[in-house]
């Protein structure tokens with residue numbers, strides 16, 4: 017532990033056959049009692065633990081993960097990061113996250129491979145063009161960078177798409193956020209895990225939370241597959257499994273779990289150095305550093321906890337991808353998978369207290385919470401440490417589903433991920 | 434790909450259907466608290482297991498019907514009409 021990564025350490029290890037690297041983080045056995053327990057070792061849970069230790073000096077913390085860290089949606093997502101949301105509350109939240117991402121490799125001393133290659137939302141119709149202008153105006157009002165691109169400007173950035181006169185989905189323009197891009201998902205999970213572990217956080221894998229211990233209604237611990245662990249503050253960051261955990265504590269969430277799928281092709285030479293999102297056809301595409309074409313779909317629109325993804329949707333997304341990139345038609349696909357995402361009615365997160373005293377939650381990110389890992393961890397840590405909502409999270413409370421003050425990004429931005 | 438038994442048309446590919454979410458949700462009277470109304474609109478069981486849900490054979494006969502479907506295996510245990518009571522699933526499913 018405590019080994020600092022640098023060009024010098026890489027050189028030194030390189031000359032000694034890479035035999036002396038120490039493990040990046042400590043795989044801990046659980047202790048009987050903690051100040052704070054986090055349920056879920058995805059990006060949000062690990063980031064929460066890190067910011068509890070770093071920002072609030074609370075280090076007697078455990079992250080309890082049922083499988084292995086990053087094995088949920090964090091390790092299954094298509095890694096698009098951006099902050100081009102429509103409403104001011106969302107823009108503030110997601111841009112804070114993007115700014116943390118911009119400094120994260122330095123902060124964590126772990127290369128998260130942030131690549132601000134830009135994300136272009138394609139417009140295929142007059143209606144899409146109007147939508148692009150509306151979104152760009154809203155973004156600028158919120159102080160977020162936004163460029164409206166003409167057809168020729170999109171063609172200059174992504175000539176590989178079909179710009180021929182008889183293209184089935186003509187590209188008429190686009191919305192570009194230049195600061196958006198991709199980051200390495202495993203590195204985000206491991207970087208936070210390593211930095212949290214170095215500050216004293218226990219990362220406990222293969223440990224399932226199966227119940228809560230309550231006294232006078234308040235949380236005083238969790239029951240796990242490795243025994244009872246005590247803590248009077250517990251945070252849930254379990255994405256698609258949030259409802260199951262909430263039901264263990266006796267309350268319901270406005271969440272429906274759906275499968276969201278993605279797939280990658282065999283690696284090919286550099287072809288696309290930005291991210292293209294086509295909400296109209298239901299596909300989005302980028303190219304990984306290994307050269308694979310990374311293709312993401314829309315939701316499988318029926319409730320599911322099966323991490324497979326329906327072939328009906330696979331067909332749709334591949335059809336859409338070929339309509340925009342006919343040149344990919346001979347490509348072999350390597351892998352297809354799905355993650356279970358936590359969708360709420362307004363596609364905005366929930367970060368704050370639950371009806372059970374001592375129990376806090378971070379969920380509702382649905383199809384787009386990778387970009388929000390830094391801010392999700394930052395704000396949940398704040399709530400757990402102080403008992404108060406972080407100002408960025410104030411609008412994103414469970415209570416809004418009773419008051420009706422939804423932040424309806426679903427209808428507004430029209431883009432997933 | 435799921436094969437879904439439309440009560441009118443028989444077994445068809447999943448592509449022909451749209452899922453309408455949880456079924457048997459009773460609408461409360463209009464003079465209720467915000468919490469009751471919020472629960473009605475948004476809060477769901479979201480079970481990891483058998484889910485009673487609505488489907489519509491949108492690109493077929495256009496009719497709505499209910500299904501009992503397992504959310505992990507996707508097995509459809511029963512298909513029944515909108516006004517039918519919840520079928521007895523204890524025998525392990527009535528799908529033909």
Ligand SMILES: Cc1cc2nc3c(=O)[nH]c(=O)nc-3n(C[C@H](O)[C@H](O)[C@H](O)COP(=O)(O)OP(=O)(O)OC[C@H]3O[C@@H](n4cnc5c(N)ncnc54)[C@H](O)[C@@H]3O)c2cc1C
Nearest residue numbers: 056058059060082088089090093094096225355385386387
């Ligand atoms: C195919 C796909 C593509 C996506 N693309 C993007 C994208 O491009 N950009 C973007 O911003 N977002 C994207 N997302 C969404 C993003 O992946 C998620 O919102 C985000 O990773 C959620 O992080 P998390 O830490 O909350 O959840 P997860 O990473 O899922 O972590 C939750 C953890 O909780 C654990 N857990 C569950 N139950 C228990 C229990 N009882 N006890 C202990 N542990 C438990 C799970 O094992 C899991 O590891 C995508 C998602 C998918 C599936």
Ligand SMILES: [Zn+2]
Nearest residue numbers: 439442490494
């Ligand atoms: Zn029919």
